[in-house]
Amino acid sequence: MLSAEEYHVLEEQVEQLNIENDVCQQKITILLENNKEIPLLKKSIKKIKKEIAESEAEYEKTIETLNEQLNDHSSITRSPSKSLSITTSLNSLLGFPDDIQYNTAKSKLDTENERFEQLVNEEIQVAESLEKSANKEQILSNKIQDLINFIQKCEVLKPQVETYLGCGLYIQDLVSRLDDVKKQRKIQKGRQYRLNNWIAQTNAVHDSQMQIFNGLEKDLVNLGNKHKELEDDYHQVEILLRNETTKFNQEEFNILEALESKEKYEKETMNLVDQSNKKLEEMRNSIPKIDEQMKQIQNEINSHGVKKKKLLQKKLEMVQQLKKRITMERKAMQKQDISSELVMELTQVEENHLLEKEKIEKEVRLIEDKLKWLQANAEKKKQIIEELDKSVFPMDEPVSDSQCMKMFAQSLEEVKITNSALLSDMQEIGMELAGIEGENESLRTILSSLE
Structure with a gap:
């Protein structure tokens, strides 16, 4: 928020700007009126010059004719005999008397003298009008030069005027407030102190902004270095990825070979399974025979004596052990059919490759996200620096x-x-x-x- 002192300063500035604006408008209207009169004056000056030239030509012609007439008159007065003879001859030819001819010549001379005096007076008036027009032209040129200088000054103040014209309602409110405030009090004291405080504040703000700008420049340099480092890392990652792709291709080739060997092993295991099934069937077929033999042995035990009974018991134990062994072998055969070392190795190799692939992909995505974030941050800082370069720090206005x-x-x-x-x-x-x-x-x- 603005303080009371700054508000009063703003009010004074607004008043000065309004006064200057009114003066500018008045001068512009005067200039427009003068500019409208200039072509008319030029046309009138051209006409006057033409009339002066025509009057000068006529004046020269009349002077020549009058000089000729005077010469003729002087020659007539000097030689009266000749003049009389000429006049008599003219009178005899034209039929006029001598007095009438003299009077007509005299009247012509008087009219020519009067016309000559009128032309002289007109020439004096034209010269005075030319001097006045020249003075007017000089005054107009001086006014035009003053207006050009004033327009140049106005162009310097144009951005300020545009800013104040852009907020018209705010200025009207300020003017209404100023009218109310003017009736109560006037600003006379403390203006220089307030201005110094405002200048100190603006200088402090400018210094802080310059410090921020220098910090942003350092950040830009650091970002450029980081960007170069990231580009180097990106190239290294590309090289690593290419190497990993070659490794993956080799591993895929190895997997294909392993699959071929797996198919061969499956065929072999199927053959073994068939053979083991045949053996199991034979063993199953042999179990009832063994049971019959057990029954026969028990019958023999019952029929024979104790010694033979012990021998038969030993044989029974042997048969039970064989039976247990057959069951154990059967279980072992089933386990071999279900799992194999090659299949386990292949699955472990594939799982390791998949895990490595996922890790590499995650690392690449993280690096790409970092690059995007850094690029976005660099662009933001560039925009901020460009805005700071474009911005004008007001040193004379709040x-x-x-x-x-x-x-x-x-x-x-x-x-x-x-x-x-x-x-x-x-x-x-x-x-x-x-x-x-x-x-x-x-x-x-x-x-x-x-x-």
Whole structure:
């Protein structure tokens, strides 16, 4: 919020700007009126010059004719005989008397003299009008030069005027408040002190902004170095991935070979299973024979004596041991049919390869996410630096509340844009995780089919 002193300073500045604006409008109207009169004056000057030239030509012609007439008259007065003879001859030819001819010549001379005097007076008037027009032209040129200088000064103040014209309602409120405040009090004291405080505040703000700008420049340099390091890491990761792809290709080739050997082993195991089944059938067939022999032995025990009974018991024990051995061998054969060392090794190799592949993919995604984040951060800082370069720090005027609100709204819009970008990045990461889960499920199905 603005303090009372700053508010009073702003009020004075607004008054000065309003006064200057009114003066500018008045001068512009005067200039427009003068500019309208200039072409008319130029046309009138051209006409006057043409009339002067025509009058000068006529004046020269009349002077020549008058000089000729005077010469003729002087020659007539000097030689009266000749003049009389000429006049008599003219009178005899034209039929006019001598007095009439003299009077007509005299009247012509008088009219020509009067016309000559009129032309002289007109020439004097034209010269005076030319001087006046020249003075007017000089005055107009001086006014035009003054107006050009004033327009140049106005162009310097144009951004300030535009900023104040842009907030017209605010200025009207200020003017209404100023009218109310002017009736109560006037600002006379403490202006220099307030201005010094304001200048100190603006200098402090400028210094803090310059420190922030220097920090941002250092951050940019660090970001450039980190970007180079990340590019180097990215190239190294590409090389590692290429090597890993070659290894994966080799391992796939080995897996194919292992699958071929597996098929061969399955065929062999199937043959062994068939043979073991045949043996089991033979053993099953032999079990009833053994039971019959046991019955016969028991009958013999019952029929024979004690010694023969002990021998028969030993034989029975031998038969039971054989039976146990057959069952043990049978169980062992079943286990061999179910599991094999080659199958276990293949499954372990495939699981290790899949785990390594998942780890590498996770590392690559993490590096890509870091690159995206760093690029976005670098772009943000570049934008901030460009805005700081474009921004003009007001050293002579304070920042208004409307401008502060506009800057705050712009910062909020930038935060919204960054949040939307982060949300889009999170959605992409979620899509990638869903793809990874699908790949894991497919691998689990493959492992279950192999088992």
